[in-house]
Amino acid sequence: MSGEQELGDAIRARWAATRGPLFTDMYELAMAQVYVSQGISERPAQFDYFFRSAPDYGTHQAGFCVTAGLGPFVEWLSGLMIAPAHIEALAGMRSATGSAVFDAPFLEWLAAPDRFADIEIRAVAEGRVVHAQAPIATVTGPLAACQIIETSLLNHFNYPTLIATKAARVVQSARGGRVLEFGMRRGPATGVNEGIRAALIGGCVSTSNVEAAIALGTEPSGTHAHSLVQAYMALGQGELGAFRAMAASAPDGCILLVDTVDTLRSGVPNAITVFDELRANGHEPVGVRLDSGDLAYLAVRAATLLDEAGYPDVSIVLSSDLDELTIWQILTQIDDDAERLGVEPEPIRQRLVYGVGTRLITSHGAGALNGVYKLVGVQDADGKWAPAIKLSEDPGKVPLPGRKTVWRLYDRRGSAVVDLIGLADEEPFPTESIVVHDPSRTDVSQTLRRSDIAEIEELLDVVGPSAASATIGELAGRCSADIVRLDVGVRRLVNPHRYHVSITDRLHRLRADVIAEARSS
Numbered sequence: 001m002s003g004e005q006e007l008g009d010a011i012r013a014r015w016a017a018t019r020g021p022l023f024t025d026m027y028e029l030a031m032a033q034v035y036v037s038q039g040i041s042e043r044p045a046q047f048d049y050f051f052r053s054a055p056d057y058g059t060h061q062a063g064f065c066v067t068a069g070l071g072p073f074v075e076w077l078s079g080l081m082i083a084p085a086h087i088e089a090l091a092g093m094r095s096a097t098g099s100a101v102f103d104a105p106f107l108e109w110l111a112a113p114d115r116f117a118d119i120e121i122r123a124v125a126e127g128r129v130v131h132a133q134a135p136i137a138t139v140t141g142p143l144a145a146c147q148i149i150e151t152s153l154l155n156h157f158n159y160p161t162l163i164a165t166k167a168a169r170v171v172q173s174a175r176g177g178r179v180l181e182f183g184m185r186r187g188p189a190t191g192v193n194e195g196i197r198a199a200l201i202g203g204c205v206s207t208s209n210v211e212a213a214i215a216l217g218t219e220p221s222g223t224h225a226h227s228l229v230q231a232y233m234a235l236g237q238g239e240l241g242a243f244r245a246m247a248a249s250a251p252d253g254c255i256l257l258v259d260t261v262d263t264l265r266s267g268v269p270n271a272i273t274v275f276d277e278l279r280a281n282g283h284e285p286v287g288v289r290l291d292s293g294d295l296a297y298l299a300v301r302a303a304t305l306l307d308e309a310g311y312p313d314v315s316i317v318l319s320s321d322l323d324e325l326t327i328w329q330i331l332t333q334i335d336d337d338a339e340r341l342g343v344e345p346e347p348i349r350q351r352l353v354y355g356v357g358t359r360l361i362t363s364h365g366a367g368a369l370n371g372v373y374k375l376v377g378v379q380d381a382d383g384k385w386a387p388a389i390k391l392s393e394d395p396g397k398v399p400l401p402g403r404k405t406v407w408r409l410y411d412r413r414g415s416a417v418v419d420l421i422g423l424a425d426e427e428p429f430p431t432e433s434i435v436v437h438d439p440s441r442t443d444v445s446q447t448l449r450r451s452d453i454a455e456i457e458e459l460l461d462v463v464g465p466s467a468a469s470a471t472i473g474e475l476a477g478r479c480s481a482d483i484v485r486l487d488v489g490v491r492r493l494v495n496p497h498r499y500h501v502s503i504t505d506r507l508h509r510l511r512a513d514v515i516a517e518a519r520s521s
Contacts, residue, residue, distance in 0.1 A: 008216075016079070018190060019156075023076075023152050024150070029148065032147050035144040036105060036106045037106065040143060043143045043378055043379050044141065044142065045375060047138070048135040048373070049135065049139070049371060050133060050134060051161070054131070056365075058365045060324070060325055060493050061495065063492060063499060064496075065129070065130050067123075067127065067129075067164070068157075068197070068201050068475075069126070071126055071468045072156055074121065076152065077121070087107050090102045090110075091107055109144075119140070119146060120139075120462065121138070122137065123137035123138070124137070125459075125467075127164075127474070130161075131501050135460065136371075159368075159369070162367075163202070164201045165369075166360055166363045167181070167200075167203055168483060169324040170327065170356055172483065177349065177352045177353060178354070179203065179205060179356055180356065181200070181208065181360060184207075184208060184209045184212075187361040193212050193215075201472065202476070203480060207220060208220060217471060224246055228242050233261075239270050240270045240273065254278060254285045255285075255287040255315070255317060256287075256288050256289065258271050258290065258302070259298075264302070264305070267288070268305045271288050272306065272309045289317040289355070290319070296333035299316050299318060300334055300338050300343065300345075301341075312351075314351070316348075316351055318330065319355035319357070323356065331349060376388055389401045389511070389518055396440040398511070400421060401514050402510055405421075405423075405460050406419055406459045407428045407456050409455070409457075410457070411452060411453065416485050418502055421503045422507055423506055423510070429448075436503065436504060439503050442512070
């Protein structure tokens with residue numbers, strides 16, 4: 001094993017150490033104690049993880065999500081052990097009246113070795129496109145153990161899925177341009193590491209976070225800040241002196257920030273002077289960076305100046321509060337500005353690189369994913385699976401009971417058209433035509449014909465240790481492959497077409513029966 005691999009493993013281990021075995025909400029332990037005291041803690045149960053709706057950013061909306069977080073969650077779960085120190089800490093907790101919060105029988109149960117070994121996870125592979133209401137992961141095992149891991153599972157999945165989704169949208173809006181992630185300085189403390197990992201899954205090609213890059217097996221990226229130019233100006237050597245110093249330090253990776261003084265009158269001309277000096281010494285410059293002003297107009301003008309100087313392949317890195325909409329607007333304006341200035345827009349677009357920070361790592365406009373973890377079934381005293389239900393005034397909050405699976409159906413164009421949720425013992429097409437139903441609205445249904453479907457893919461699969469070993473490249477590849485197979489309307493950045501998620505007729509009837517029984521009782 002190389003030194004870099006060893007360091008990466010050590011960094012990842014330190015990330016994982018921030019989530020210990022008690023990384024859960026208090027009420028999870030309280031419920032587990034109830035199950036133990038009532039003798040039902042070992043009853044097999046199943047919980048489903050899904051999200052209720054895709055992110056809505058206010059002025060624009062997501063038509064899909066990209067699942068992330070499965071690998072770190074599996075790694076956390078596989079190493080989950082309750083140590084004597086944890087039991088001692090719980091034993092010392094007292095209620096307002098001074099009584100013990102956790103009793104001895106529960107703590108004895110919790111301290112048993114391999115307490116979480118019998119949990120089985122079935123999940124959609126990390127990096128895949130997923131949709132609202134369809135289970136992304138199912139957790140099956142002893143009721144109390146499955147209950148305790150709820151909070152950690154939600155923590156592992158919700159934020160990374162949110163960021164992977166945002167990243168995929170940003171990459172999509174860039175239309176082939178490379179996207180760099182550099183949101184560390186404004187991300188959620190050390191949680192930014194999981195956001196960076198998710199951003200790479202969503203298609204970002206690199207991150208500015210050196211430690212995260214090493215841990216994830218990729219190369220970090222970065223240019224320099226305005227402070228470098230300011231320092232040389234204060235010392236009397238000016239912007240040109242700063243650029244020469246940067247080029248001397250990184251002759252084969254020279255990217256110069258050109259907007260500290262005057263982008264077009266000073267920054268780009270000084271950069272060209274330094275690029276000429278680099279080339280005379282056998283090196284080729286990499287790019288210039290624009291971080292303020294009218295980025296679209298400046299990109300067109302900078303490209304023209306660089307072309308005239310003999311640098312048509314030098315990259316132009318854009319930054320400053322970018323997200324999917326601003327990139328979209330920049331590219332639209334470049335078309336107009338290029339036409340007005342009499343230059344071709346496509347070569348300019350091809351050389352653009354986007355540095356995206358705050359608005360990506362915080363999922364600007366939609367700061368949380370409404371992912372939930374719901375009990376859907378438990379074995380009764382006779383060993384039969386009893387479906388579980390939660391009633392609500394909002395039909396969208398009534399979960400789908402029973403043990404289920406999910407199929408993705410593709411039409412003859414190869415496009416994904418429906419995610420179909422059915423019971424675990426069902427076949428997707430028992431007959432040539434089937435009636436399927438909206439998972440939230442009981443009055444909406446449609447007929448699907450097998451002859452219209454070219455491919456059926458089962459999405460949920462038993463998760464093994466390999467889920468934690470997939471490379472970022474593999475996960476990003478899954479993401480891009482799935483997005484290509486979405487209809488263009490679903491991929492729209494604003495007002496996307498609604499992707500169909502449906503439930504089988506059997507599941508529809510089961511839910512109706514369970515709801516009726518719950519209300520009658």
